[in-house]
Amino acid sequence: MQNMKEYMQKSELLKAIAHPVRLCIVRGLIDNQCNVTKMQECLNLPQSTVSQHLARLKSAGIIEGERNGLEVCYKVVNEDVRQIVASIFK
Numbered sequence: 001m002q003n004m005k006e007y008m009q010k011s012e013l014l015k016a017i018a019h020p021v022r023l024c025i026v027r028g029l030i031d032n033q034c035n036v037t038k039m040q041e042c043l044n045l046p047q048s049t050v051s052q053h054l055a056r057l058k059s060a061g062i063i064e065g066e067r068n069g070l071e072v073c074y075k076v077v078n079e080d081v082r083q084i085v086a087s088i089f090k
Helices: 004-018 018-031 036-042 047-059 077-086
Strands: 065-068 072-074
Touching: 004 018, 004 047, 004 077, 018 036, 018 047, 018 065, 018 072, 018 077, 036 047, 036 072, 047 065
Parallel strands: none
Antiparallel strands: 065 072
């Protein structure tokens, strides 16, 4: 039987992607790396709102950002989340 710590970690991943905007961001980032401006245009949300969602995903270890000059390009780095999203959107 798996230990409770592993269940807690998996639960935190699920909570992080449970918000519709964050789920949309993750699904989009699985297909394409992109920056906040592109996400903001796609989601039609203020930059500050998108940045808050990105911070939540980043703190959960789901995404990482790579700086390129003034721009930060985000990508999904958590394989469990990739599999979860793939199974939701078959």
